[in-house]
Amino acid sequence: MDMSMPMPTATATGATPSSTMDGMTHTGGDGAxxxxxxxxxxxxxxxxxxxxxxxxxxAWTPAGPGAYAGTCIFLVVLATLxxxxxxxxxxxxxxxxxxxxxxxTDEEEAAYQRRYGRSAxxxxxxxxxxxxxPFRIATETARAFSEVIIGGVGYLLxxxxxxxxxxxxxxxxxxxxxxxFLAGRFGTVDH
Numbered sequence: 001m002d003m004s005m006p007m008p009t010a011t012a013t014g015a016t017p018s019s020t021m022d023g024m025t026h027t028g029g030d031g032a033x034x035x036x037x038x039x040x041x042x043x044x045x046x047x048x049x050x051x052x053x054x055x056x057x058x059a060w061t062p063a064g065p066g067a068y069a070g071t072c073i074f075l076v077v078l079a080t081l082x083x084x085x086x087x088x089x090x091x092x093x094x095x096x097x098x099x100x101x102x103x104x105t106d107e108e109e110a111a112y113q114r115r116y117g118r119s120a121x122x123x124x125x126x127x128x129x130x131x132x133x134p135f136r137i138a139t140e141t142a143r144a145f146s147e148v149i150i151g152g153v154g155y156l157l158x159x160x161x162x163x164x165x166x167x168x169x170x171x172x173x174x175x176x177x178x179x180x181f182l183a184g185r186f187g188t189v190d191h
Contacts, residue, residue, distance in 0.1 A: 045164060053165040056156070072171040075160055079175020080182065082153045087183035089146045093139075 051068035054061040055075075062068040157175075160168045 047164050047166045047169065049166050051167075053163055053168065055160060055163065055168065068167065072167050075157070075168055075171035076175040076178065078153060078160075079157055079172045080179040081175075082150065082157060083176060083179025084183045085146070085150050085153065087186035089143075089150065091186050093143050093146070 051065050052062055053068075055071055060071070062071050157172050161172055
């Protein structure tokens with residue numbers, strides 16, 4: 001934090017201003033207004049170590065080393081859960097491999113191409129993929145909810161890493177390792 005910030009000034013009436021021309025202000029505990037402007041040098045993205053870094057909200061600010069360790073353990077568990085959820089999704093929904101399915105035989109593919117032209121083979125494979133994977137509301141709803149949960153957990157992990165706290169960053173990496181170690185064999189892991 002830059003300690004050379006200008007001192008707040010009170011107005012002639014003694015009231016504190018709610019905004020300034022150069023940016024926002026923040027009212028301190030004594031009622032004095034302090035400018036909240038930052039330049040690029042104050043926003044340097046560097047890793048740091050602090051046992052009192054807030055996570056997700058100001059209310060979740062560890063009060064000491066024990067609470068900080070608990071927060072790091074939570075992040076390890078959350079990252080592990082993220083990888084396990086991906087593996088469970090792959091097992092439950094048996095994700096289709098990339099690309100279109102092949103037709104049963106080369107003769108079948110050649111027959112489609114002779115009859116409908118060169119692009120007909122692709123159309124036939126699209127029809128086959130749609131036929132083999134029909135749309136079912138219950139299945140697609142469950143798949144969509146699982147994607148929302150996996151995405152939400154992933155974004156929470158991203159926010160933890162974006163705090164630039166070394167402990168939080170290493171905890172997330174440790175959880176990714178542990179989750180891949182435990183559940184990586186059950187399917188490919190999305191990134």
